Amino acid sequence: MLDQHAAGPRTPGTATRGETVPTVPPASTAAEAVDVTALLERGRTLATPVLRAAIDRLAAPMDTVSAYHFGWIDAEGNPTAGDGGKAVRPALAVLSAEVTGAAPEVGIPGAVAVELVHNFSLLHDDLMDGDEQRRHRDTVWKVHGPAQAILVGDALFALANEVLLELGTVAAGRATRRLTSATRALIDGQAQDISYEHRDRVSVEECLEMEGNKTGALLACASSIGAVLGGADDRTADTLERYGYHLGLAFQAVDDLLGIWGDPVSTGKQTWSDLRQRKKSLPVVAALAAGGSASDQLGEILAADAKSSDFENFSEEEFAARAALIEEAGGRDWTAGEARRQHTIAVEALDAIDMPDRVRARFTALADFVVVRKR
């Protein structure tokens, strides 16, 4: 399995942390005319005021805690510039409305609902995983306590449904049903992620299934929800979901690369972040599955790490050595190849349906962006 899309002969890992992610060239060139930055900005600009208005409905102090989480205020309540994340999901949601010929604005409630569900999951996952940092800042449970992280997560989840259902249309009911399925998958994925932490070995297939649930399902929903709100039929919505699902797997493969070799200045995470958390991410499981001396050596080291009581105090060099072994065993190359493969499936999925060329080019450009990003 590992070789089916291997990217040429392996070279022993020489790249160091701080370099950018290994080159993942866009599979298409149709997108060259698209300004992705403007596309992301459009999604953010359309969605943010509606998102803020939704958050304002929450009872105190949930409104404030949410505003902190979204990066609109700091821990003391002062307004901040805040980056608010990459905003890929809102960009996809408003773009998907255009598939049906509707205005991008038709997708706004979908964009907001998806962002709310995404952030509900971040709030709860950060607490469950004990993650203390997110987007260069302390996580909500660190600043406002575990109860607020649980409660505000719940509130965002409920608000997501409310924002859609108050539209009162049949299309909104269909959109909510798809969002609910995506949310269930998201929760299944988190359950798998937690259970894998307690296991010695996780297969590449299990890892891909988990990442499909955790990341693919909601990106699938983001990529189709605007179209559903615009009145698209099930076939169109299913096709857009297929695009988004594989885009999500490409996204996650890149995330897994960044989680080991990403530049902390860009990612906002610690160096070797996923290794510190013993995450069985794609590069790790692929390296372990590859066989060979580096793979075997890595397996022995990680098995010893799992029993180590001193793991948290490991030095930079010790994590760097593990990263080098993962790379030598081919885990880094395989994951970069997987990102390309999923990117291709995503873009080609779009061929099954009609849409304006301009809209298709934008979907392709967003897919290209996802695999070359550095954070």
Add this chain to the structure above:
Amino acid sequence: MLDQHAAGPRTPGTATRGETVPTVPPASTAAEAVDVTALLERGRTLATPVLRAAIDRLAAPMDTVSAYHFGWIDAEGNPTAGDGGKAVRPALAVLSAEVTGAAPEVGIPGAVAVELVHNFSLLHDDLMDGDEQRRHRDTVWKVHGPAQAILVGDALFALANEVLLELGTVAAGRATRRLTSATRALIDGQAQDISYEHRDRVSVEECLEMEGNKTGALLACASSIGAVLGGADDRTADTLERYGYHLGLAFQAVDDLLGIWGDPVSTGKQTWSDLRQRKKSLPVVAALAAGGSASDQLGEILAADAKSSDFENFSEEEFAARAALIEEAGGRDWTAGEARRQHTIAVEALDAIDMPDRVRARFTALADFVVVRKR
């Protein structure tokens, strides 16, 4: 405010814990012919198989953790008889379908969805509040850890929407919208409950608002959701919600009495449970608002308690003394009167709409049951 429905002259508190709740006679006699036990059993019998099938959809280990929470298995995974609670909500949901002339079965997805939301909130609230016991058993976070309590709560919430929306009807969309509003209120209520814990004083009005959110909103939804699924118009649904909301306030007033003076053998909670948790429940806030020497004395004692580092080691006698002061200040009588008043509003609300006499008698009988229960 406190005197507007005071139940005759106050008598100094002499009742002790272990006695049943102060007599709250049913306001109506129309219900005498109704077998409430059979009515509760009907709701349970109709809803449980569908609820179990929904839980079976969850990925491992969430299905097992849910089954533990619902009392279907013990901590080791062995099947148990389990009491599964009073099942007032499912009984109301299937009964409400009959308002429209539909079969009670029409209300089943509503009953299941409301039970799922109710149990989502129990899982999360028990963790947030640090409650270690529920229905005579260790809570989920105690047995399976905080992460599972968060995750399974999330899954039940998502499943509630799924069970309704997969019906694919316009009525199901309307029902989901009402359930979402109720869930938002539930979360607002929990936010208020948590914030009140950190305050010296809470007014009776604030306490009633919090209890309306925490308990009234979901009972309102339970009392109307079957009717909505049966095609009821908004006026009918709103009227049934009004019944359920005030029934919820009556329910909660009785719960607050049981939380101080309930028999632990019946309630499954510790003696003086709410006092141990410093809960600002209705009897407490009413006693503090009443004025007079017992009220003043109580205020001083509770203010000192709030600063005490030794509070957790207080003796039975110390809690009993606080309960006696609450009673002497009129908090117990006022709360019993409040239960009666809310019961009356609930039953009278039903007069605004037509429904079969048999159905009306059953709503009334369920309201009577709620105010005379001992657990």
